[in-house]
Amino acid sequence: MRPGRALILLLVVPLLVGVLAPAARAGDPRWVFYSHDATRYTSPWFAGAHRIMVPFGCTRAPYYSPDPRCAHERGFHHGIDVAMRCGTPLFARFGGRVVSHASLGPAYGDNPVLIRNRARGYDLVIGHTRRVFAHPGDRIHRGQRIALASDNGAPDGCHLHFERRALHGDLATAVRPRRLLDLTPKERRS
Known part of the structure; x- marks a missing residue:
């Protein structure tokens, strides 16, 4: 390659990357979405509107056997x-x-939250949290701030993991948590 072309490539490629790449404020550069759903959802569980990274069920995400x-x-x-x-x-x-x-193990990060609701008959595991404001033994109430999202234990950037299990259940009792999250479509991005 001629030196002139190398210089042009050296100048043009970073410019194109800067123009074509999403803005840094768009999110965590480590995010990889294993869902074709580009909708941003709101939920009473979290502030703002956000996309699903990995849905419940069979996935091509490389983290699972x-x-x-x-x-x-x-x-x-x-x-x-x-x-x-x-x-x-x-x-x-x-x-x-x-x-x-x-009992949860390291896959959920250092500070997961496990909420037991006997009246509803299930446990909710929330993984990848930091600055947890509710601790074992605490009674929590609807609307109470309980933690902040983080990337703790997550190789793919900041997110929250929501997992519904049977009361006192283990991983084998997990069921689809979507209704529990009360996800409401906010906007769809293409």
Whole structure:
């Protein structure tokens, strides 16, 4: 390659990347969406409108071992991951008691929140939180700020992981949490 062309490429490529890449304020550069849904959703659980990164069920996301329920050697995701900036507030959608998260393991980050609601008959695991304001033994109430979103334990950027389990249940009891999240479409981006 001639030196003149190399100089042009050196100047033009960064310019094109700057023009074609999404703005830094658009979100975390580590976000990878394993959902074709480009809708931004609001929820009583979090501030703002955000996209689903990884939906519940069979996924091509590389973080999960192949699962016999899924075709093409895909893994199974037991919750819904919602992409949002680090520090986004998380609120309680319903009341319950915060219980110890010791049984959850490192995949949920250092500070997951586990909310038990006996009246509703299930537990809710919220992973990748930081600055948790509700601790094991605390009774939480609807609308109470309970934590902030983070990338703790998440290789793919800031987001929250929501997982609905049977009361005192483990990963095998997880069911689709979408209705629980009360997701409302806000805007769709192409």
